[in-house]
Amino acid sequence: MAKAIMVQGTMSNAGKSLFTAGLCRIFKQDGYSVAPFKSQNMALNSFITEEGYEMGRAQVVQAEAAGLEPSVLMNPILLKPTSDKGSQVIVNGEVLGNMNAEEYFSYKNKLIPDIMKAYETLSTDHDVIVIEGAGSPAEINLKSEDIVNMGMAKLAKAPVLLVADIDRGGVFASIYGTIMLLDEDERELIKGIVINKFRGDVNILKPGLAMIEEKVNIPIIGVVPYLKIDIEDEDSLSERLGKGKNNTVEIVDIAVIQLPRMSNFTDFNVFELIPGVSLRYIKSPSELGNPDMIILPGTKNTMGDLLWLRQIGLEGLIKKQASQGTVVFGMCGGYQMLGKALEDPYNVEHGGSLVGMELLDTITTFAPNKTRTRVNGRFQQIDGLLSKLSNLPFSGYEIHMGMTNGGEAPLTHLDVCNEETASQVDGSQNSNVIGSYVHGIFDEGNVASTIVECLLNNKGIDKTVDQISFKDYKERQYNILAEEIRKSVDMTAIYRILEEGV
Template sequence: MQLTTQALMVQGTTSDAGKTVLVAGLCRVLARRGIVVAPFKPQNMALNSAVTIDGGEIGRAQAVQAFACGIEPTTDMNPILLKPNTDIGAQVIVQGKARQDMDAVAYHNYKPVVMGDVMDSFARLQQQYQTVVIEGAGSPAEINLREHDIANMGFAERADVPVIIVADIDRGGVFAHLYGTLALLSESEQARVVGFVINRFRGDISLLESGLTWLEEKTGKPVLGVLPYLHGLMLEAEDAININQHKGDGELLKVVVPVLPRISNHTDFDPLRMHPNVDLVFVPKGQPLPPADLIILPGSKSVRSDLAFLREQGWQQQIARHLRLGGKVMGICGGYQMLGRTVADPAGIEGEPGVSEGLGYLAIDTELKAHKHLRQVKGTLQLPEQQPVAITGYEIHAGVTGGVASDAPVQLDAGPDGALDMDNQVFGSYVHGIFESEQACQAILQWVGLHNAQGVDFAALREEGIDRVADAIETSLDLKKLWPEFER
C-alpha cells in the first residue's frame, strides 16, 4: 500500500496529553497494514532513555514506538535528547551521543545549530520508511519557546508535515485546551492542523457531542475521534512517576523505591509494578521509607547530588535500620554506585568536582569519567544458592567502577558486573532493564524471599498494551481522514 500522507505529526495541548501513546498506537495500526513505518521525535527531554542497536541513546518512548512498528530503535528516531542535571541545565545528546552540558538560555540559542541534525535524521528516516509518525514535545502554544522551535510547529513548518492535536479530557477543560492552542498558532501553522483527537474519555459519548459540534464549527477543523480511557494500560511513561499505586495490604512482597531528584530510567520498575505478587511503592521527598522487604536505589543522572539528597531526607539511617531488621537492598546503575565506598567526580562530569563517601555496603569505588558507556548487554545472573539465569538489558553510565570481582553475580558478554555484600543482603548492578528478563526477575524476587516467585513476561505485556491502543484507534478514529487509502 502506498500512502498519500508520507509523514504525520502528533502535537498536544499539554505535556502528558497522550502524544506518546497515540504515536505508538498509530505506528502499530500502520504496521498491521503492512506499511513500513518509523517513529520520530525531534527533541525529547527525559531521564528515561534507551540504548539503540547502533550504540546511541534516545528517549525510551521512541524505543517503545519502534517496537510498535516492529523495528529496532535507532538514534535517528530521537536526534535531540535533553537529560536534565540541574533545575536550569541539561546534558545535550545529539544523534545518540552526549555533546555538552548547557543551561536553558545557551541551549535556546543553540537550537538553530541542532536543527540541521534534526532534519538530517528525519531525511534518513524518510528514505528508509514509507511513512514517519512524529511526536511533538509539550505544547506548540508555549509562546516563550516559539522562537527557534525545533520540537513542534517549528519542525512541522520546516519539514512541511500535517499535524493533529491531541488533548486529555481527563484533565478537564478539553475544549478550551484545543480551541486555545489552535488560536495561539500562526495562520500557516493553523492551516497545517488537519484535526483534533480527544483522549482518555470515560462515559457516554453522546454527552460530548454538542461540544464536538461546537469545536468543529468554531475552528473549522474536524474532530478525528475520541479515544476511551484504557484502564490498566501497560505502556512505559516518558517521565512522570505515579506515586499513588499502592496495592494495599496482603501477602505481597513490599518493594520501596526512593524518588531522587534526578532519578533516571524509573521504567526499570515497571515489571515489578505489574507483578501480581509485588507491591511497589515510590517514596517522594519528605516522606519516610515505609517497612519493606526490598529497598531499591534507582539510577541517577547526578549521583553525588542525589546521594546528598538521600542523606538529607534521613533515608540513609532508614536503610541501615532496614538492613538490621533483615531486609534486602538493591542498587541499579547510579544506585549501585551509591552503595559503594566512594563516588569520585574529579573532572566535574555531573556537577562540582569532588569525592563523596558512599553508603559503604559494597566493596567498590567509582570514578565518573567523560566517556559514557552505552551498550546493550546479555549474560547471566547468579545469586547465592541459585542456578545461573539468563539476563539481558542495557548500560548507560559515566562511571568506571573498581573492585568488581571476577566471580561477580552478573556475568555479561562485556565482562563481570555488580557486587554482593558478605551478608547476602545488598546487591548492585549497572544493568538497566534487569527486571524485564523474566528469569532474572524471578531470581531476584526469590533472593528477597518471595517463595515460588514467578517472573513477568514484560515484553508480552507491552505488546498487549500497544495492541490495546491500536484497537482503540481502529475503533474510535476516522483514519480515512488521515489516510484516504484506509478502509474502516
C-alpha cells in the first residue's frame, strides 16, 4: 500500500490544489509513482477520462503534474452545482442524480465504500498518494458527516499538512482558530503548517511563526511566496478574473461572456498565451465593447443563463455584434443558446420551452442521459472569416445533456475515443456564428493560433501566428511550481512526515 499525505486548508482558496499539484510533481521528479486523490470535489469545471467518466479538473491538473493519465479513481465524487441549493451528484464518473444540500448531507456517508474502493485501488498501484481536502476542516456544522477533510484523513490514516493563506490577512488567527476548533484526535493528525501566498521579507514574519508554533505545538515547515504561475484554479474563476486582465485590450480582443453558472472556463486559457491577444471576461453590457470574437462558454444551466443574458441586455448586444460580422463562438451550453429554441420535456433544467438567440438554425432538446465522450476530430470546410480552420485536427471531450439538431452545416467530423455513443458530426456554422459541443477544441495543435491569425487578417494585418504547445507550456509551469515549493518548504520534513505517518 502507498504512503499517504494529506493537504488541508484553513479556508477555501488557501492554495490546497496547487500545493497538492506541486507535491505531486516533486515526488514524480524524485522517482516515486505518485497519484492525487480528492474524495469529493464541488466544481463546475470537469473533464472526461479516456473511459468516458467525468471527474473534477483539479485532479486532472494534479494527475498531469504527477505524470499520469487522469482517472476517475482520483475523484470518486463530483458535485456540480445546478442552483444555490442543489447539485448534480456524480459518483465514480457517472450521474447519480440531483440532490439539494439537505438530501446530500444525509446521504453522503453511504458513499464511503465508493470512496475507499477508489482510494485503495490507487494505493495499490502507486508509491505515494497526495490527498487534497476541501474548504476548511473546522466547519463545525459539517464535521459530524465529514468525508473530505479529517474524516478522509482518518479513513486513509494520513498525516495532514495545513495550508494557510497569508495574502488575505489574519493568517495567525485562521491557523489558531482552525486548530482549536478541531477535536484532539484531529489536531494530532496535523504534522506541519505551510504559510502560503507570502509577499515581502520573511524575516519580518519569523517572530509570528515562532509564537504560533508555541501556541499550537505544530511546526511551520514552509513559507511559500505569492507565485505568479499560470496553472488552472481549483473550482472557480477566482483570482484569474479579477486582477487586471479584463481592463487591457490588445490587437486581438476576445470577450468571454461570464455566465453565472459558467463551466469549463479553462477552454479558452490557451488564447492568453498568444502575444497581442486580450481575453476579457464580461459580466455586463457596458463591458462588452467591440471585440473581434465573442465566446459563449459552457454552463450547468443553459436556460437559466440565457434568461440572465436576456434580462441584463447582453443577448441583444451579442446579436447586434453578430449582425455586424463579429465572430460568435458557442461552446457546449453556449452553442445550445445560439439556436432557435431550447426544449426541456423531461425537466432536466427549467422545464418547458425557451426561445433561443436565433443565430443558428438549430433546436436543442434536453434529455436525462448525459453524453460523456472523448473525441478526435477535424473541422469541416468552413467558409468566411475562419476559413483557415478547414480540415485542422483537434481533440477534446463532450459533456452535455441533450441533443442539438437543425439545418446548419456541421462544424466538425468526430472520431469517438471510447464506448459512449456520439454523433459523427458536431456543431454548426453559419458564416461568423459557430457552435460546438467539444471542450478543449482550442487546446491542441494550431487551432487557437489559426483563429487569432484569421482575426488579425480580418483587421487588415497580414501576420503568421506561431503554433502554441499548450501541453509544453503547462509542463514548464508544473516544474516552476515544484522548484518554488522546494525552495520555500522543508522537503526533508515532508518526507519524514510521509514516512512516519500517523
